[in-house]
Amino acid sequence: MKNELSKNICRYRKEKGLTQEELAQKLGLTFQAVSKWETAQTLPDLTILPQLAGIFEVSIDRLLGFAAQEKPVTIYEEEYKSPGYYWGIQPSKMCLEVLELMPPVKRLKLLDIGCGEGKDSVFFAKVGYDVTAFDISDAGIEKTKILAHKAGVKVKVFKADLLDYRLDCKFDILFSSGVLHYIKPQYRTEIFNNYKEHTNPNGIHAFNVFVKKTFIPPAPEREPTAAKWITGELFTHYADWLIHECSEVIFDCNSSGISHRHAMNKILAQRLEGEI
Incomplete structure (x- = not known):
């Protein structure tokens, strides 16, 4: 403390x-x-x-440094309490891109930022990474532990608020999918600098963020604590890193039971020697 x-x-x-x-x-x-x-x-x-x-x-x-609980932090806490897995148990496509870019041929420490119910964390552990993960949802953390136990792998998972938590040790890979819109704009530079400073040389970041498009209506969940990024904003944090991919896609989604669309930016960036 x-x-x-x-x-x-x-x-x-x-x-x-x-x-x-x-x-x-x-x-x-x-x-x-x-x-x-x-x-x-x-x-x-x-x-x-x-x-x-x-x-x-x-x-x-x-x-x-404690996660504030005076009001709900995620609308998914109740969803995660249901028997099934809200997001499924298949890893996201970006997991495979990380595996291709930096395979675990040696011990590599990976941090899953905002792991949800743990599908990506457990995949990474199954293929050989040393995985640490955190999320704000108690139910999500419990489901991550259950999924890891069923898969026979170890995931070091803990509870933390994305806005409060700062890294104090280094990782080879930082991964986050569908979570970083919870970082308010005024905190983004400071948080990303912390993430970059705690990445080992030649380590990578694999992140995606939801971006605002005027021609796409708001998602039906209408998350009160979310703040979308603007196109290209994510990429500006990596001007001093090697960019393996920076892309934007628009895709259909049915996560809430109501058909809707999202726009998303994705980056795969690598810290070379001497860079932060």
């Missing part, structure tokens, strides 16, 4: 455009105190947490 709190104080301070001295003035403290919090040398007094949370406009739980 100490490291999470330190990182979050630094992150939320910068998001508010405050210097350490300006934050300290708001709290009636010295900037050295704030500096020590952000380097995890000391922790703020418990009585200061409400004031900090108020300045940053976040809950104390979020400040401490």
Whole structure:
């Protein structure tokens, strides 16, 4: 918790455009105190947490690094509680592209960001990757564990909020399918920089995002916490990486039982030596 709190104080301070001295003035403290919090040398007094949370406009739980539960975070929590698998158990096409681009001929650490019910995570584990995965849904995490157990593979899966969680160790592959629209625009650069910094040399990112098109009506789910990307926005985060694929497709979907369409951008990018 100490490291999470330190990182979050630094992150939320910068998001508010405050210097350490300006934050300290708001709290009636010295900037050295704030500096020590952000380097995890000391922790703020418990009585200061409400004031900090108020300045940053976040809950104390979020400040401490816990997934906030004061309101529903995903509309799929109830769907995932049903006996079947909402998204099925067949891996997405992008899994096969990762397998072709970076096969597990040696131990490769892979992170599935927003694993849902685990179909892609379990596929990656079955073909030989060392898989870690996270999701915000308790039911999704439980289903991932069940699917992995049935397949006889190990997936290290845990609960985390996409907006709060930051990587603190490196991976060879970062993968995310149909999830990154939950990252609000103002957080995207900071989160993607964290993902890039925690990718090993020659590692890859395989991501797709839903993009907004004026000629495509909103999806029937109307997810309250989603924020679509614009065409090409995803690609701008990888100007310093080798791009193996950047593409846009429009496809039909029936996930909600109502026929609709999506537009999606996909990127397969590789970090070469010396790049971040």
